[in-house]
Amino acid sequence: MFEKMRVKTKVIDSGKSGLDTQTLEVNVGPQHPSTHGVFRMTIVLDGEVVKSLRPVMGYLHRNHEQIAENITYSASMPYTDRLDYFNSMSNNQAWAMTVEQLAEVEIPDRAEYIRVIMSELTRLVNHVSVIGFLLNDMGAFFTPTLFAFREREKVLDVFEAVSGSRMMCNYLRFGGVNRDLTDDQLGQIKKIVADFPAFLDEFETLLAQNEIVCMRCQNVGVLPAELAINASITGPMLRASGVNYDIRKVDQYSVYDRFEFKIPLGEKGDVYDRYYVRMLEMRESLKILNQALEQIEPGPFMAPKVPACLKNPRNFKPPVGEAYGRVEAPKGELGFYVVSDGSKEPWRYHVRAPSFINLTVLEAMCIGYKLADAIVILGSIDIVLGEVDR
Amino acid sequence: MFFGLGILRGMNITLMNFIRSYTRKRGSGEIGALTTVQYPEERLPEKEKFRNFPFLIYDDKPEDLRCVACDICAQDCPPRCIYIVKETDEAGKPMKKPAVFDIDFTVCMNCGICEEVCPFDAIFMDHEFEIADSDRHDKLLYHRDDLLKTNEHFHKIRPNDGREVDTRLAEAKEAKAKKDEARKKAAEAKAAAKAKAEAEKATEAKEDKPPETEKESDPQ
Amino acid sequence: MTLDEVKRHIEKHLPGVALKPVRESLLVENPLDLPRVVEFLKADGVLQLNYLSSVTGVDYLTFLECVYHLYSMENKTYSLQLRVRVDRENPHVPSLVPIFRGAEFQEREAYDMYGFQFDGHPDLRRILMWDGYVGYPMRKDYKQEDSEVLDRDDIEWLQKHGVSVAEEHIKMAESLQTGGESEQPESEQTEG
Numbered sequence: 001m002f003e004k005m006r007v008k009t010k011v012i013d014s015g016k017s018g019l020d021t022q023t024l025e026v027n028v029g030p031q032h033p034s035t036h037g038v039f040r041m042t043i044v045l046d047g048e049v050v051k052s053l054r055p056v057m058g059y060l061h062r063n064h065e066q067i068a069e070n071i072t073y074s075a076s077m078p079y080t081d082r083l084d085y086f087n088s089m090s091n092n093q094a095w096a097m098t099v100e101q102l103a104e105v106e107i108p109d110r111a112e113y114i115r116v117i118m119s120e121l122t123r124l125v126n127h128v129s130v131i132g133f134l135l136n137d138m139g140a141f142f143t144p145t146l147f148a149f150r151e152r153e154k155v156l157d158v159f160e161a162v163s164g165s166r167m168m169c170n171y172l173r174f175g176g177v178n179r180d181l182t183d184d185q186l187g188q189i190k191k192i193v194a195d196f197p198a199f200l201d202e203f204e205t206l207l208a209q210n211e212i213v214c215m216r217c218q219n220v221g222v223l224p225a226e227l228a229i230n231a232s233i234t235g236p237m238l239r240a241s242g243v244n245y246d247i248r249k250v251d252q253y254s255v256y257d258r259f260e261f262k263i264p265l266g267e268k269g270d271v272y273d274r275y276y277v278r279m280l281e282m283r284e285s286l287k288i289l290n291q292a293l294e295q296i297e298p299g300p301f302m303a304p305k306v307p308a309c310l311k312n313p314r315n316f317k318p319p320v321g322e323a324y325g326r327v328e329a330p331k332g333e334l335g336f337y338v339v340s341d342g343s344k345e346p347w348r349y350h351v352r353a354p355s356f357i358n359l360t361v362l363e364a365m366c367i368g369y370k371l372a373d374a375i376v377i378l379g380s381i382d383i384v385l386g387e388v389d390r
Numbered sequence: 391m392f393f394g395l396g397i398l399r400g401m402n403i404t405l406m407n408f409i410r411s412y413t414r415k416r417g418s419g420e421i422g423a424l425t426t427v428q429y430p431e432e433r434l435p436e437k438e439k440f441r442n443f444p445f446l447i448y449d450d451k452p453e454d455l456r457c458v459a460c461d462i463c464a465q466d467c468p469p470r471c472i473y474i475v476k477e478t479d480e481a482g483k484p485m486k487k488p489a490v491f492d493i494d495f496t497v498c499m500n501c502g503i504c505e506e507v508c509p510f511d512a513i514f515m516d517h518e519f520e521i522a523d524s525d526r527h528d529k530l531l532y533h534r535d536d537l538l539k540t541n542e543h544f545h546k547i548r549p550n551d552g553r554e555v556d557t558r559l560a561e562a563k564e565a566k567a568k569k570d571e572a573r574k575k576a577a578e579a580k581a582a583a584k585a586k587a588e589a590e591k592a593t594e595a596k597e598d599k600p601p602e603t604e605k606e607s608d609p610q
Numbered sequence: 611m612t613l614d615e616v617k618r619h620i621e622k623h624l625p626g627v628a629l630k631p632v633r634e635s636l637l638v639e640n641p642l643d644l645p646r647v648v649e650f651l652k653a654d655g656v657l658q659l660n661y662l663s664s665v666t667g668v669d670y671l672t673f674l675e676c677v678y679h680l681y682s683m684e685n686k687t688y689s690l691q692l693r694v695r696v697d698r699e700n701p702h703v704p705s706l707v708p709i710f711r712g713a714e715f716q717e718r719e720a721y722d723m724y725g726f727q728f729d730g731h732p733d734l735r736r737i738l739m740w741d742g743y744v745g746y747p748m749r750k751d752y753k754q755e756d757s758e759v760l761d762r763d764d765i766e767w768l769q770k771h772g773v774s775v776a777e778e779h780i781k782m783a784e785s786l787q788t789g790g791e792s793e794q795p796e797s798e799q800t801e802g
Binding site: 061357361 | 662663664677713716747
């Protein structure tokens with residue numbers, strides 16, 4: 001699918017040293033900078049080689065699902081921001097889509113375009129920072145991260161101007177968006193999109209062909225395609241293993257069927273592929289953004305309140321039933337399962353968190369590699385603990 | 391191609407960015423230009439829609455706040471950080487005014503839903519963010535009088551929204567005045583018609599009930 | 611394929627499996643049939659439902675329900691939702707981990723939150739709550755252990771705002787306060 005330079009690496013066999021050794025149990029985290037939050041790994045080491053790895057989570061658990069079952073549907077919107085706090089717009093979109101599916105609400109075109117623009121900008125923000133952090137984990141200490149954050153800041157400025165908050169956007173509403181995008185803000189987004197490729201080129205030259213990065217990433221943490229499918233892995237991680245599955249293409253939700261874009265795929269499923277697939281995905285996101293910014297037309301940004309349940313958004317009561325809505329969030333498939341009993345509060349509210357389920361294969365990917373590789377492999381999964389622990 | 395070329399290329403990028411950070415104007419938005427400011431001394435311009443913590447708005451005197459203590463924001467607040475008690479007059483009848491209006495800023499999550507649901511345009515999100523304090527129990531529990539701010543303050547931080555809200559309120563007031571007048575006229579006409587009818591059919595006077603004249607106190 | 615066709619398709623190939631359409635999904639009447647059905651759907655040439663998206667539980671007060679969302683990586687147009695219903699007191703469901711590794715964490719979460727016993731799960735421990743935690747917090751009848759207990763600060767705050775607090779709450783707060791103080795050892799004894 002794509003060409004890249006691969007540096008030949010030598011695999012050094014560190015297994016047989018002939019010494020009488022004993023295994024060592026090491027706790028990485030929960031207060032460790034490289035675990036991206038309060039995540040803990042109990043690793044059994046033989047020398048420096050990982051023998052077994054047990055992820056331990058729940059340090060940030062606040063029972064988000066139960067909170068949501070005790071408040072109204074619309075009051076859950078700001079709580080979804082706090083799931084994956086890098087991508088609040090995508091989380092908003094998944095929740096709004098699920099409820100709209102439940103209440104059968106039609107959304108005006110302009111609102112759909114705004115949603116697509118926002119979620120693609122979110123993807124840029126997420127991928128750019130995860131690559132920065134991944135390189136940080138490998139020892140490229142904070143230069144790439146801050147390099148990425150300089151660009152991220154520009155997108156966050158747009159989010160702040162549009163929604164009022166940089167990260168906890170709370171921007172989408174059932175039936176549309178909170179407020180319209182002005183021409184000024186559209187111009188700002190256009191400028192970001194126009195400037196971004198130059199930054200991406202620089203960002204790629206900075207480290208993508210760096211020999212040390214290649215040696216640390218290539219052939220490390222290989223995830224075979226069969227295992228990835230079997231373990232319900234989604235997002236860039238699945239595509240890095242060469243499986244062509246993108247919910248934007250499969251479900252064609254929102255207005256994604258109107259855009260032309262490719263799905264970048266990896267070949268081997270190692271850390272380098274996961275890194276590079278994200279790089280390429282950003283370029284595809286820019287393509288979508290360019291098309292969306294061209295196609296967006298003035299119009300209403302909120303559905304006319306036709307369905308009976310939307311007449312009074314404060315007392316929003318969807319009909320009895322259930323819905324499962326899913327979007328391609330930057331980290332993978334973000335799904336919301338909601339069961340309504342016809343009252344103001346959902347009977348059941350479940351989040352299918354991508355980074356939580358992507359952790360399933362962490363042990364399988366780490367066994368046989370060094371402890372330092374385990375950190376890099378964890379970084380390449382791209383977890384956010386707000387979403388893992390919920 | 392030799393081993394180390396990628397490293398050198400990457401270092402070139404770093405060097406170029408280092409130079410650009412001096413040559414390009416800070417904050418100009420050009421690639422490579424610095425974007426940071428020296429915070430306490432310098433500040434970035436505030437975005438109009440920026441939201442932080444809520445405040446209560448009043449028009450002329452602090453006693454006449456727009457809030458009528460309807461409790462809608464308290465019920466819709468996702469973390470339930472608003473606590474409202476209605477004021478009562480001497481007879482114990484609840485009045486359209488809050489006696490207690492507390493917001494716990496340690497719980498508030500700045501979502502802005504209170505502003506959105508308020509039907510009286512009485513609560514808005516402020517731009518004030520430097521409220522750190524050493525006591526989280528008393529100092530960050532804001533009472534009614536701490537939350538009060540003038541309409542001028544609102545106009546200062548959010549000029550466009552201020553204008554919009556003011557025109558909306560003026561229109562509503564006008565419409566209400568018109569409606570009241572129309573209602574008054576209708577009531578008068580009805581009363582006149584009734585009097586006429588009564589005069590004509592004195593025997594069937596008890597048929598109509600007297601028209602209810604509503605006396606609504608002004609919500610502001 | 612419509613839901614009805616899928617139902618007939620499964621019943622044709624797996625005799626003895628009882629299915630019932632519920633809303634847009636199929637209810638597997640006997641939970642023990644679930645692995646057979648899922649394995650068949652995964653290997654079936656037409657449906658190829660080889661991707662288990664979500665596993666979760668729902669509490670319906672009279673019974674517990676486990677909901678599975680199945681999708682396909684190859685045949686991208688079809689998805690199926692399966693569900694099983696079990697007794698609240700004895701919620702035994704066969705685990706899907708031998709068929710789908712992706713169920714591992716999600717089943718652990720369902721066990722943690724609802725108390726499902728997934729038979730055949732390799733490592734059924736609590737995942738979000740800590741080890742040794744008692745109770746299943748997402749069940750509708752779950753009561754937080756200290757939801758009735760008020761702090762001294764809470765009581766003071768309530769009284770300040772004119773809310774009367776029952777005597778027992780004040781007593782409990784007092785006892786908690788003194789209990790907390792007496793817990794701290796007054797003088798630590800050093801052992802030689």
